[in-house]
Amino acid sequence: MARLYVSIIDAPPDYRLDCGVFSENAMVRAQLDGEWHARSAGDLVQRGRALILFGPQTRRMPVSVRGGFTSVGFALRPGSCRALGGPGEGDIVDRLSDPGLIGLTPGPWLDSLDLDATPEDWCRAMEATLRRLIAQRVPPPPDPVSVWFERASYEEPATPVHDLAERHGIELRRLERIVRRDFGMTPKQVLRRARTLDMASCLRGVVDRSEVEALMLRYYDQSHLIRDFTALIGMSPRQFVSQPQPLMTLSLETRQARRLELLARIGPGEAPPWLDHVMCEGKAETGGRHPIGTALPEFSRKAS
Structure with missing residues (x-):
């Protein structure tokens, strides 16, 4: 679990x-x-x-x-x-x-x-x-390769799959087979999805502020960001920021909290770094922009 x-x-x-x-x-x-x-x-x-x-x-x-x-x-x-x-x-x-x-x-x-x-x-x-x-x-323990790759998807999803395989000392075909089996998609798809969800979290304000610039730099350019974001989220970054997204924000917040725990950035049950900003708003979603979304007007304009 x-x-x-x-x-x-x-x-x-x-x-x-x-x-x-x-x-x-x-x-x-x-x-x-x-x-x-x-x-x-x-x-x-x-x-x-x-x-x-x-x-x-x-x-x-x-x-x-x-x-x-x-x-x-x-x-x-x-x-x-x-x-x-x-x-x-x-x-x-x-x-x-x-x-x-x-x-x-x-x-x-x-x-x-x-x-x-x-x-x-x-x-x-x-x-x-x-x-x-x-x-x-009595299920078997998780495959160590899947455990490692899940962490890699949270920590360095912009790294090419073959580089991750080489760094971990695993044959590329074996990595692809295990990831397809346990994640239901290719390693490349898993990493692309992780980058997109991290960026979506940034736009909804449920992210560690110190990571914002690094998350943006995972994309080559504006068109790369817009293409991937629209393909997976179903709308442009500008639309995603401007429209209420309460269910998505809850989903993203759950993921980001687990990501930070897995990377030992926060302890189990510890309040995530964005909680104070959410509390200042009264609620995470009231139909307006989230604190970090409004703190990045230049990015929001570029990513529309």
Whole structure:
């Protein structure tokens, strides 16, 4: 398991939010209330209270929600679906699937998550259920190559794949085979996605300010940034900054916090460096720009 999450969004019953989510990892998401729609591999899916296995994503998945909603769940580390006896990550990329594929029965899982409970209670319930599942399935430990490559994607996603393989002393073909198996895509795609998600985090303000310049320099030029960003996010950087992105911002914040923990930049459970700026705004998303987004007018103008 990579990380637990809890998302609660309050909104009037007739309010419709059109946004999206983008996760590198396979995710098990429990939608405890609210009515939402998602586009999974081209198919429109409508759900209410449900438990769903989201495959790793190659691009942003459009999501619409009517009214408020509560969503809890957890991210799986690369290769976990296969290790738990389910399909390979490549078989569920960009898809919504039955969590029973990895041994999670929706009914009992949802019954353990009382809507009136606290976020801490939900996290404890999810962790207990996962511990039982792991004890039953006895999955093998993560492949060391996948563990190393995941860290490399967080630390140096602008480095060419062949350079990473050579530096780690692994044959390029072997690296490609293992990454395809555990990440569901090629190493090059994984690194491109990581660069894009880091830049999206920068534009939404959920990033360490000291990294901003380094993140921008991962792109050769403006056209390179716009091309990659639009291909994976589905809109230009300017549109991404100017439009409300509450679900994407929550998704990006979860990823960035885990990234900083994995790189030992913050400790487990430690407040991320952008939290003070978020608190100054009152909420991370109110329809306007996020603090770092407004602190980079020149970049936003160039990247439009």
